[in-house]
Amino acid sequence: MKSFNIPDYYRSTIVSPLKELRRKRDKLKRDFTPTLLDFGPVQVLLARHFGFCYGVENAIEIAYKAISENPDKRIFLLSEMIHNPEVNGDLLSRGVRFLMDTAGRQLVPWAELTQDDIVIIPAFGTTLETQQKLAEVGLDVERYNTTCPFVEKVWNKASQIGHKAYTVVVHGKPTHEETRATFSHSKEAAPTVVVKDMAEAQRLARYITGDVPKEQFFVEFKGQYSEGFDPEQDLQRIGVVNQTTMLASDTQGIADYLKQVMIEQYNLLPHEVERRFANTRDTLCYATNDNQDATYALLTHTADLAIVAGGYNSSNTSHIVELCEEKLPTYFIESEQKILSQTLIRHFNLHQKEEVVTESYLPSHEPVTILLTCGASCPDAVVEGILLKLVSFYPGSRSLEDVMIDIQQTYNA
Secondary structure (H helix, E strand, O other), X not given: OOOOOOOHHHOOOOHHHHHHHHHHHOOOOOOOOOEEEEOOOEEEXXXXXXXXXXXXXXXXXXXXHHHHHOOOOOEEEOOOOOOOHHHHHHHHHOOOEEOXXXXXXXXXXXXXXXXXXXXXXXOXXXXXXXXXXXXXXXXXXXXXXXXXXXXXXXXXXXXXXXXXXXXXXXXXXXXXXXXXXXXXXHOOOOOEEEEOOHHHHHHHHHHHHOOOOXXXXXXXXXXXXXXXXXXXXXXXXXXXXXXXXXXXXXXXXXXXXXXXXXXXXXXXXXXXXXXXXXXXXXXXXHHHHHHHHHHHHHOOOOOOEEEEEXXXXXXXXXXXXXXXXXXXXXXXXXXXXXXXXXXXXXXXXXXXXXXXXXXXXXXXXXXXXXXXXXXXXXXXXXXXXXXXXXXXXXXXXXXXXXXXXXXXXXXXX
8 A cells, every 4th residue: 555755743653663563464454353562550452453544644645745835825724634633733833724614614715715825625525616616716626635535436436326327325424524525526416315324314215115205305304415306206216325434334234224125115136126226335435444343353352441532523533432432431532631640531522522521530450451542533643642641650560662572572473
């Protein structure tokens, strides 16, 4: 896989070598067992896959290239390039400005832009409508376009099945930048509707079967369907694509469910299924799958707690947090700075949508076992900082050098 040029301060002298060691020993990615860092009184199980994915590293390389190549120009990002405060904060400190917030609200009026400005398209991609506005200003929208190739793959699949007269069902968060972009591209080729979860997919199925009047669809899915959508006509042939950061198992579950609905509605034999339901399995993002599979494997191990690092508005990270919360106490933090002491941690509560402080998050017994992972937009350096801070609370811990030697011997045996 391509190697990207990203700032060294996003790398880790601990985590990055561990990843490379595991990669060399398992090039086909068949081993999802976590890496054990045994410090004695505290043991850390590090997920097999986590951190910057291909699309994120590609975006970071292009963004910093834009800064270095244009020292005398104004540089704008459409919105957050990725959902990580460390990365976005660093870009802002270098003079980059956001044109919109993550909800799509304008921060800098289009009228203020000139053709001499530089605009970076974020990794989530953008809508055709925004592309048109930038083109009208005279800006080169492709020069610094960091759209993830796997997001573009979803767009291409939506277009392909649209041209075969299928309607596109997008599994995603309706207000997320990526879903808004996918919806915009998809609706150019096909009637399109967004479902955020299985509950909405089940409600959509009632319009496939005709169990509820179509007029109700326009209320129930307001803001989530393309112009001119006709549930009676447009739900006779469908295909499912997804926001790449959703849980792969959720997307597959929705696709399998809607496929079965079509089979039963039209009495389809196995060889007839694709007449009504398009095969779109190849649109699932490899990095999202790997990180989620690594989390499932991580959770098979007994532990006292889990710590998940990443931006609080990161979709892929929030899904990892949800998986961990099902099994054990889980603390979602942006960086080691949220670990206030050995007894206090400030973390994000997904359900309350706010930071909270928890006392006595570390158990009093030893050894303590901690599961540690992060989202696809989180730098390895952040994970290193968290690891070292946790270990610092246990003065009797083995040295990092001895722990690393143990790991090298294990995987070089």
